[in-house]
Each structure stands twice: as structure tokens, then as C-alpha cells.
Amino acid sequence: MGEPPAVLEMTGIQKIFPGVVALDGVDFRLLPGEIHALMGENGAGKSTLIKVLTGVYGIDGGDIKLSGRDVLFTGPLQAQEAGISTVYQEVNLCANLSVAENIFIGRQPRRFGRIQWSEMRKRSAGLLARLDLDLDVSAPLNTYSLAVQQMVAIARAVDIEAKVLILDEPTSSLDASEVAQLFAIMRRLRDSGVAILFVSHFLDQIYEVADRITVLRNGALIGEYRTAELPQVELVRKMIGKELATLEQLESRPRESAEQIERGEPILRAEQLGRDGAIAPFDLTIHAGEVVGLAGLLGSGRTELARLLFGADKADSGKLELDGKPVSMRSPRAAMAHGIAFSSENRRTEGVIGELTVRENIILALQAARGWTRPIAKRRQDQLVGKYIKALQIRPDNPEIPVRNLSGGNQQKVLLARWLITEPKLLIIDEPTRGIDVGAKAEIQRLVAELSSGGMAVLFVSAELEEVLRLSHKIEVLRDRRLVEELDNTGDVDADRIMRTIASGATS
Amino acid sequence: MIDVSTTPATNKTGPASRRRTYRPNAQYIPVLATLSLLIVMYTFGAVSYENFTHPSVLLNLFTNNAFLLVVAVGMTFVILTGGIDLSVGAVIAMTSTVAATLLQAGWPAGVVIPVVLLVGGVLGLGMGAVIHFFKVEPFIATLAGMFLARGIALLINQNSIPITNEFWTSIAETRIVFEPGVYISGMALVALAVVAVAAVVLAWSRFGRNVYAIGGNADSALLMGLPVGRTRIGVYTLSGFCAALGGLIYSITTTSGYAGHGTGTELDAIAAVVIGGVLLTGGSGYVLGTVLGVLVLGMINTIVNFASLNSWWARMAIGVLLFAFIVLQRLVTRKAK
Incomplete structure (x- = not known):
């Protein structure tokens, strides 16, 4: 031929x-x-x-x-x-x-x-x-x-x-x-x-x-x-x-349901929290050590919900409690002070700063949290950055090159490192695996699993149901800007079950 | 009013648009706001002061601000790409001085005019090239251009040079008289012609649309294969040309050339463009808005004159308005998102 x-x-x-x-x-x-x-x-x-x-x-x-x-x-x-x-x-x-x-x-x-x-x-x-x-x-x-x-x-x-x-x-x-x-x-x-x-x-x-x-x-x-x-x-x-x-290791990881894991204290509780035109009022509780998955179609309100919790948008109804104390989340800065970190879906415009080096990008949030008058010593920086470059397998592993020279998946890892370094109590990650390849995806998933077993609460937003199912202890299903169902991720929950909820919107 | 609508009428008969409900385009809101402001100011003047409604008051707005209008049109192109041109006031000084000197030396007007326009255009071209090829911030490049132009004017002559050229003095007197005391000057007509050409170029030429595209997202424009460099250099050349034309108009209306002419004009032009609703970050706005912006500035001065107030009141009013319109732009763009 x-x-x-x-x-x-x-x-x-x-x-x-x-x-x-x-x-x-x-x-x-x-x-x-x-x-x-x-x-x-x-x-x-x-x-x-x-x-x-x-x-x-x-x-x-x-x-x-x-x-x-x-x-x-x-x-x-x-x-x-x-x-x-x-x-x-x-x-x-x-x-x-x-x-x-x-x-x-x-x-x-x-x-x-x-x-x-x-x-x-x-x-x-x-x-x-x-x-x-x-x-x-x-x-x-x-x-x-x-x-x-x-x-x-x-x-x-x-x-x-x-x-x-x-x-x-x-x-x-x-x-x-x-x-x-x-x-x-x-x-x-x-x-x-x-x-x-x-x-x-x-x-x-x-x-x-x-x-x-x-x-x-x-x-x-x-x-x-x-x-x-x-x-x-x-x-x-x-x-x-x-x-x-x-x-494969992840695939075979026994899925622990929300009951099986030892639940920590509830660190975040939202009661009828909502914002007009973005997301209808919803209830949500997140415990320490828990991975909560947000599932739903594009435009179902996944990102909007996450932004509300982080104070990137202001809620116009409902209450939010952190560690049992009511708070009003006025700004991302306030959220950061409460130990909430948010890794954005839009890594190019809201995330990494291309002109700065890998090191500077990673250190950014921590430095901001400390205030600019107390610079982090260079040696401490190198130590921290080196640790995360290694843990996340950021390639190339040179901390002094500008981030824009890195590929998309590695930029995503830099972004993640930036937030991890602040040791948050609750990490919100919006579409961390969008547009990155299988290997990096597996690494990021592995990392999320590790973080939660270390006691960090993770709110995981992803369009890929398989990924949500694999990682989450609890899945919140969104449809048309409304939280329609909360599923404990037990053995009988599968992608089909979630898709039916997304499609019908009702609890079957 | 003059008809310089820069947006092609929306095709409301198309099958796609018929089904959709009407929502006012966010891009028109600033222009409509400026128009309303102008009407409010005029009504205020008409109610408060005798003779304010006399037609000459309106026509004089155009006659007195002809040079500013031309300069502001050039500035509109620059700001639409997201840039800024600080050199225009100094270019007025330079071109009026060059023109007066050449005329004094006996050069005919028919040669002096093209030479002066060329000088302005070349200076703009140079600044545009520096901005594009060396990736210099427009603010810095045109700041340098401003010092250069003002310096050249002072080098040529530090004093005011009177112009006695017959052509110059005769066109200074050229005007269309509607009735005694009610007239529009030839220079105002030139300015309106520039406005009309600019409006057509922005709405109906590839160059004009590329200007909007670059202001919207220069990186995307490049990836879409648009001639970003050529367009960017083009707008600064155009702005330089318009500033030179503004300088000629200034030298005609004052029949003099002077290195002190046009001090602060760049700021008036920027204010007019912004009050006219052109987004400072680029990509949105219309020449019609700029015309309204110039008229608003003129109207403030007129009211201050009628009220026999000190001119600093006009300055303060411009400051307040500028601030209000930048806040308005913020609100509109945020809503659009």
C-alpha cells in the first residue's frame, strides 16, 4: 500500500x-x-x-x-x-x-x-x-x-x-x-x-x-x-x-468510605451558603483528613462553589464556620489566614507568574502570608523548594529557571507546591489535572491521597469522574449551579451512579 | 450633530439575532454616559446663564478646540491599542516653531505644511519603532519623545515667533458664517474631517480592526497572524501626524510659533479620550466618544467663563470627571465579565 x-x-x-x-x-x-x-x-x-x-x-x-x-x-x-x-x-x-x-x-x-x-x-x-x-x-x-x-x-x-x-x-x-x-x-x-x-x-x-x-x-x-x-x-x-x-497502585488502593476513615474534627461547615447567579445555597461539611470530591458538568457551579469557600467571591446568603467558629470570608487573604489554600483551574491567568523563577513562584504564598517585611532566608527557601521539587517531581528540577519555560503539567505542580508549602488545613484544588498527561496526573492524585492521610482536608474539583471516584471519601454532585446530592464513596457508588444523578438531578 | 457613528449598525433582521432579547451592549454605556453628561451640562448652562443657548456657544466649542480634537483622535488610536502618547503637546510646540521659522525664512506655505506633517509623523514612527522593536513601555518611549520634541523647539527659538505669511493669516480668517456672529471656523471643519476619516478607518478598515484586536489581547492577535508590529508602529505614527496637524492648527489660530505652545495638551487629550469612554487598557471605545469627551472639556471651560469663575474650577471639574469615568469603566468591564 x-x-x-x-x-x-x-x-x-x-x-x-x-x-x-x-x-x-x-x-x-x-x-x-x-x-x-x-x-x-x-x-x-x-x-x-x-x-x-x-x-x-x-x-x-x-x-x-x-x-x-x-x-x-x-x-x-x-x-x-x-x-x-x-x-x-x-x-x-x-x-x-x-x-x-x-x-x-x-x-x-x-x-x-x-x-x-x-x-x-x-x-x-x-x-x-x-x-x-x-x-x-x-x-x-x-x-x-x-x-x-x-x-x-x-x-x-x-x-x-x-x-x-x-x-x-x-x-x-x-x-x-x-x-x-x-x-x-x-x-x-x-x-x-x-x-x-x-x-x-x-x-x-x-x-x-x-x-x-x-x-x-x-x-x-x-x-x-x-x-x-x-x-x-x-x-x-x-x-x-x-x-x-x-x-496501578492507586487503582488498587482500597477505597475507604467516609465511615471507615477516622473522621477528624469538622474544619469547615457551610450552612445555606450561596451567591446569586453563581451557586444556589448549599450545606457542606469538610472534616480533617477527608477528600471531598466535587463532580458535575462544565458550568455546573463547581468552580463557583470553591471560590465562595475561598472568599474569592463573596457569599450573599448563609453562614460559614471554620473550626466551629463563624467567620465571614471577605477575601482570599482572610481565607489564607484561616489556613485555606486555593489552587486555581486557570493556571495561566490566575496562577503561576511566568517571569519569575520556579523558586520565586513556590515561595510566593508563604512569603505573602509572613508579610513582606520578614523575608525568608535564602537557605530556608532552597531547602523548602528543593523538597517540593523532589516530592512533586517537577521537571526540569532547576529552581532558578523562569516558570514559563516549564510545560503545563509542571507549572501545575509549581502552583500546587506554592500552596502546600503554606501547610494549609484545607486545600482546594480546582481541576489540577486538566490538560496534563497521564504520568503527571497519577503523581498529583498520589499526592492528594498522601496529603489527606497526613490529616489535611482536600476539596478536589475535577471534570473527570474516575478521578473523583478514585480519590474522594465523599462526593458532592452539582447540577445547574445547585448541589443536588452528597454521596459517601462506598463500594456501590460508581461513575454510572454519579452520571445518573447529574442527568436526573434527583436522589434516586 | 455630526454623524460619525463608528459602529456598523447591528443586523437586527438576521435569523440569529431575532430570537434574542435586546440587551444594551456594554461597550456603548460609557459613550452614552458622556452624551448624557454633555446634555445635562448644556441644560444647566441654558437654565443658569443668559445667552448660553445662542448657537455661537456650541459652534465655538468646535472652533476653540479644533487642535485638541485632532490630537485626541490620534490619541484614541494609541489608547485603543493599550498604549499612551505623552509627546503630543511637545510635538505641537515643535511643529508650530518649525512652521513659523520656515515661513519667516520665506518658504512657501505649500512646502511648509507637508514638511511639518512629515516631521510629526517621523517622530511618531521613531517612537513606535522603539516601543515595538525594543519592547520599551510606551509611557517611557513617548516621555523621551516629549523631552526631545520640546528640546528641539527650544533649540530653534526660545521666543514666540509671529507668523505673517499671507496664506496663514487668510485661512485663520476662513470661516462659514451662518449669520453675523454665528460661524464655524475652517480649522474646526478640518478637525471634523479628521474625525470622520478616523471613524471610518476604525470601523471599516483592517488596520482599524487590528487596533482593537491588539488592545483586546496582543498575544492572541499575534497568534491569529495579525500584523501586530506594523499596526503598533502605525498608531504612533498616526498620533505623531495628528499632533503635527494639531500644531499647524494651533499656529494658524494663534498666528505664531512658540516652544511653550501646547503645554499640558497631552493630558487634556488623554482626559478627553478617557471621558469619551475609551478603555485605558485598550480594545474598547469609539472616536465619537472622543469627540464628546473634547466637547465636555470645552463645555466645562465655557460654563466657568459664563460664571466668571477662576479657571482652576475648570481644572478641578475635569479632575473629578476623569475620576468618575475611570470608576465607571471599571464597573462596566467588571459587569461584562
């Missing part, structure tokens, strides 16, 4: 950042009319390879051929003009502009140099209709949810006459039906001859849609395989490069 000539061929790509070899002689090729998955752990070099391909980064070695010709992109514009469109992991659109404009900006239809607004709106609506989206195309993008914004980003990429379409984790903020929609579009594009590079951390999605898989590890190429010829276990082994010991 002969293969068509590759539309894109990268050979011996070399990319070096200060302190990190991000890509070490990587080869990669894309055939026309295929969906090609790029797999690897955090820090394997996926994002870097994509940024090289789209002209965001220059390369330090190797060459790139597009349709048989040597190319060298000096910026995203050149890459786009050459026919490479990209949808990035985080939505990269201008939220202040209208939906239609976000799709067409840079290539608006014009007559006599004047933008044809009505034409543009008409074409946008048509394009979105093909994606089964019904939006007011003249409304500003920021009036829509993140998932919709992501679909708009895809609509934009699809409309550019692309030879190569890069989808960098487009599904991490989409729900199941939106993912199905996206896959339908991807298949249609593939059949029309577009080469699609697809990155996702959901293995099932890869196996559902990808024709071939390229695996990277630690900036080096491991191999290229046909999806049908590579069993899932084999793929994971190639990505991680070590046995799945941690993961």
Missing part, C-alpha cells in the same frame, strides 16, 4: 531554551488526509514542536519541508499564509471583538478597501451553522463560555484554507457532545485532504479519531505508529517510559 507524499516533513529539529533542551533531533511528518496524534507527557516537547511548526519559535537545528519545499517561518503570519492553521490549548482570540470578527479578522471580506460587515456576519453564521452552533455573531466573544470560544477558534482555523490544521488540546474545555461535534468536523476535513495534527490527553479520544500516532518523550522522538497497530497500554508505556506502577 503506497503512501502519498508527506505534506509536512520535519527532520532533526533542535530547540534549546536556557537550561532546557526542549527538542533533541525530532523527526515528524504529516500525510495529507490523515489525523495524526502527537503524544507525550508534560515536558515531552509537544507544545514546543507545535510552536516551532507555527513559527512562534525559531529552531536551533534541523529543517522543515512543506509540500516538498524548504520553509523557515519567522512568525505565525508566514505559517498561516503557507497553509498551517492552529487552534491552541488555551483560547487565543480577542474576547473584546465580536464572534464574526474573531473568525475573520485579518482576512475580512472587503469591497473598495471597506470591510463588508454584513457579508462577514453572514459567512460567520454559515460557518458556525456547519459546526452546529447558533450564536449571535455580532455579540462580543466574552459573552460566551470558554467552550463556545474554543469552537469559534476552531471555526476560524477551519475557514482559513488550511493544508495543515493543528489542534492543540482543543477538547480540554469541551463536553462530550461538543467533542463529538468537533470529531465530525475533523473527519470531514480529513476526508477533504487536510492533514490534521491532534493533541489530546484523553487516550479514548485519540483512539476514536486518530489514524497515526507519533510519540515524544523528554524532547526526543520515540516512534511513529498506526493507531490500529498500537494497543493503549503499549502507547502509555512508550509515553511514560516506565511501568505504570503509580497508576
Whole structure:
């Protein structure tokens, strides 16, 4: 069976950042009319390879051929003009502009140099209709949810006459039906001859849609395989490069129900706490040493509930008690003083500070808690930071490089380290494993389990039910901004049981 | 009123929009607030003072503030990208001095005007290039530009230079007279033409839309393949050009060139733009708002004159308004989130 000539061929790509070899002689090729998955752990070099391909980064070695010709992109514009469109992991659109404009900006239809607004709106609506989206195309993008914004980003990429379409984790903020929609579009594009590079951390999605898989590890190429010829276990082994010991260990960890564990004192009690438009009044008790999972669909009020407990938003009804004493949570600062830490879901905008080093990022919250007039001694800093870099396996393990040079999963770990170092009584983690790979996911889960057995209470927010089930002693199910049910995580509770609650909203 | 609506009318007949309930676009709220303020001020003046409703009062607002209007239009572009241009006042001083000196040396007006506009544009281009290529904060780069321009003006001549050129004095007198005492000056018409062109550029050209995109999210704009560098340098060039044009208008209305002209104009221009509802962080606002902002500043001065108060009252009023509008912007953007 002969293969068509590759539309894109990268050979011996070399990319070096200060302190990190991000890509070490990587080869990669894309055939026309295929969906090609790029797999690897955090820090394997996926994002870097994509940024090289789209002209965001220059390369330090190797060459790139597009349709048989040597190319060298000096910026995203050149890459786009050459026919490479990209949808990035985080939505990269201008939220202040209208939906239609976000799709067409840079290539608006014009007559006599004047933008044809009505034409543009008409074409946008048509394009979105093909994606089964019904939006007011003249409304500003920021009036829509993140998932919709992501679909708009895809609509934009699809409309550019692309030879190569890069989808960098487009599904991490989409729900199941939106993912199905996206896959339908991807298949249609593939059949029309577009080469699609697809990155996702959901293995099932890869196996559902990808024709071939390229695996990277630690900036080096491991191999290229046909999806049908590579069993899932084999793929994971190639990505991680070590046995799945941690993961399996967790799987087999006997789930202790809330009754079985020795319950500590209730450290937090919310009574009819609520905020108009964010989350309906709810009751919640969290004990020391307990992992409480928050389950629910995107937009069901998971984050809103967490933000209320942390004082990031102000409750407008109900009472909150900490250690048996009523408190009013006015600000995150007050929450921190009470021993509550909050690791945000949005690590890029609300979490790590890219310009600062790993050390500075980790030490930030502790320093803030002590007050800026009492600096932490350098030696103490090194000691603390070293400990957490090791415990969390942050890679690269150099504390003095800027955080922006780290991969997403490692940034997440830095964020977690920042809060752990303050030794909180209650740790709220919002989607800690979103957009990070299997290995790092297992590590973070292991860490949560360890922390709770050490007596820390953890409120764990995650979109992945399996993860919630695996870790939680108690599961709070949310639906339409309402806490609908509290489940003790005993043997008879499974994903199906939770999904039924989410779907029906009633206690069966 | 002049028609400089910068937003294309929303297509209310489309199938998508018909089903949706009307909600006032948060982006219009600041402009509407400024318009209401202007109406309230005018009504106050009309009730309190005799002759306030005379048409000349309104027309003089345009005539007296023509130079500020032109400068503020350039500033609008800059602020829409999230930047700032502190050099415009000094550019007025520099260009009026250069113009007066060249005219004194006998250069014809037809040569002096393009030369002066070119000087302003080139200075803006230089500042834009420094901001883009060396990643210098706009505040610092244009602060340097301000000292440079003012210094050049002082180097050329420290004293006020009278302009006797015939063309200059004749266009200073050019005006459309509606009835005795009621007229609009040629310079005000020039300013309104600049406003109209700017409104069209912002709403209907790729350059204009790129300005909004950069102000919204410069990183995204880059990843979307927009010419961020070219656009950013473009707005500073434009602002420099507008400041030079403002300087020419100033030299025409005062028939003089002087290194002390335009002191503090950059701050008036920024105030007008912000009161007009342009978001200081960029990405939201309209030229129409800027026009209203300039009129509000003019109206404050007019009322202070009518009330025979000291001019510091006008300054204080501007300060209070500026503060109020920045708070309003905060509230509106927070609501939008």
C-alpha cells in the first residue's frame, strides 16, 4: 500500500531554551488526509514542536519541508499564509471583538478597501451553522463560555484554507457532545485532504479519531505508529517510559468510605451558603483528613462553589464556620489566614507568574502570608523548594529557571507546591489535572491521597469522574449551579451512579 | 450633530439575532454616559446663564478646540491599542516653531505644511519603532519623545515667533458664517474631517480592526497572524501626524510659533479620550466618544467663563470627571465579565 507524499516533513529539529533542551533531533511528518496524534507527557516537547511548526519559535537545528519545499517561518503570519492553521490549548482570540470578527479578522471580506460587515456576519453564521452552533455573531466573544470560544477558534482555523490544521488540546474545555461535534468536523476535513495534527490527553479520544500516532518523550522522538497497530497500554508505556506502577497502585488502593476513615474534627461547615447567579445555597461539611470530591458538568457551579469557600467571591446568603467558629470570608487573604489554600483551574491567568523563577513562584504564598517585611532566608527557601521539587517531581528540577519555560503539567505542580508549602488545613484544588498527561496526573492524585492521610482536608474539583471516584471519601454532585446530592464513596457508588444523578438531578 | 457613528449598525433582521432579547451592549454605556453628561451640562448652562443657548456657544466649542480634537483622535488610536502618547503637546510646540521659522525664512506655505506633517509623523514612527522593536513601555518611549520634541523647539527659538505669511493669516480668517456672529471656523471643519476619516478607518478598515484586536489581547492577535508590529508602529505614527496637524492648527489660530505652545495638551487629550469612554487598557471605545469627551472639556471651560469663575474650577471639574469615568469603566468591564 503506497503512501502519498508527506505534506509536512520535519527532520532533526533542535530547540534549546536556557537550561532546557526542549527538542533533541525530532523527526515528524504529516500525510495529507490523515489525523495524526502527537503524544507525550508534560515536558515531552509537544507544545514546543507545535510552536516551532507555527513559527512562534525559531529552531536551533534541523529543517522543515512543506509540500516538498524548504520553509523557515519567522512568525505565525508566514505559517498561516503557507497553509498551517492552529487552534491552541488555551483560547487565543480577542474576547473584546465580536464572534464574526474573531473568525475573520485579518482576512475580512472587503469591497473598495471597506470591510463588508454584513457579508462577514453572514459567512460567520454559515460557518458556525456547519459546526452546529447558533450564536449571535455580532455579540462580543466574552459573552460566551470558554467552550463556545474554543469552537469559534476552531471555526476560524477551519475557514482559513488550511493544508495543515493543528489542534492543540482543543477538547480540554469541551463536553462530550461538543467533542463529538468537533470529531465530525475533523473527519470531514480529513476526508477533504487536510492533514490534521491532534493533541489530546484523553487516550479514548485519540483512539476514536486518530489514524497515526507519533510519540515524544523528554524532547526526543520515540516512534511513529498506526493507531490500529498500537494497543493503549503499549502507547502509555512508550509515553511514560516506565511501568505504570503509580497508576496501578492507586487503582488498587482500597477505597475507604467516609465511615471507615477516622473522621477528624469538622474544619469547615457551610450552612445555606450561596451567591446569586453563581451557586444556589448549599450545606457542606469538610472534616480533617477527608477528600471531598466535587463532580458535575462544565458550568455546573463547581468552580463557583470553591471560590465562595475561598472568599474569592463573596457569599450573599448563609453562614460559614471554620473550626466551629463563624467567620465571614471577605477575601482570599482572610481565607489564607484561616489556613485555606486555593489552587486555581486557570493556571495561566490566575496562577503561576511566568517571569519569575520556579523558586520565586513556590515561595510566593508563604512569603505573602509572613508579610513582606520578614523575608525568608535564602537557605530556608532552597531547602523548602528543593523538597517540593523532589516530592512533586517537577521537571526540569532547576529552581532558578523562569516558570514559563516549564510545560503545563509542571507549572501545575509549581502552583500546587506554592500552596502546600503554606501547610494549609484545607486545600482546594480546582481541576489540577486538566490538560496534563497521564504520568503527571497519577503523581498529583498520589499526592492528594498522601496529603489527606497526613490529616489535611482536600476539596478536589475535577471534570473527570474516575478521578473523583478514585480519590474522594465523599462526593458532592452539582447540577445547574445547585448541589443536588452528597454521596459517601462506598463500594456501590460508581461513575454510572454519579452520571445518573447529574442527568436526573434527583436522589434516586 | 455630526454623524460619525463608528459602529456598523447591528443586523437586527438576521435569523440569529431575532430570537434574542435586546440587551444594551456594554461597550456603548460609557459613550452614552458622556452624551448624557454633555446634555445635562448644556441644560444647566441654558437654565443658569443668559445667552448660553445662542448657537455661537456650541459652534465655538468646535472652533476653540479644533487642535485638541485632532490630537485626541490620534490619541484614541494609541489608547485603543493599550498604549499612551505623552509627546503630543511637545510635538505641537515643535511643529508650530518649525512652521513659523520656515515661513519667516520665506518658504512657501505649500512646502511648509507637508514638511511639518512629515516631521510629526517621523517622530511618531521613531517612537513606535522603539516601543515595538525594543519592547520599551510606551509611557517611557513617548516621555523621551516629549523631552526631545520640546528640546528641539527650544533649540530653534526660545521666543514666540509671529507668523505673517499671507496664506496663514487668510485661512485663520476662513470661516462659514451662518449669520453675523454665528460661524464655524475652517480649522474646526478640518478637525471634523479628521474625525470622520478616523471613524471610518476604525470601523471599516483592517488596520482599524487590528487596533482593537491588539488592545483586546496582543498575544492572541499575534497568534491569529495579525500584523501586530506594523499596526503598533502605525498608531504612533498616526498620533505623531495628528499632533503635527494639531500644531499647524494651533499656529494658524494663534498666528505664531512658540516652544511653550501646547503645554499640558497631552493630558487634556488623554482626559478627553478617557471621558469619551475609551478603555485605558485598550480594545474598547469609539472616536465619537472622543469627540464628546473634547466637547465636555470645552463645555466645562465655557460654563466657568459664563460664571466668571477662576479657571482652576475648570481644572478641578475635569479632575473629578476623569475620576468618575475611570470608576465607571471599571464597573462596566467588571459587569461584562
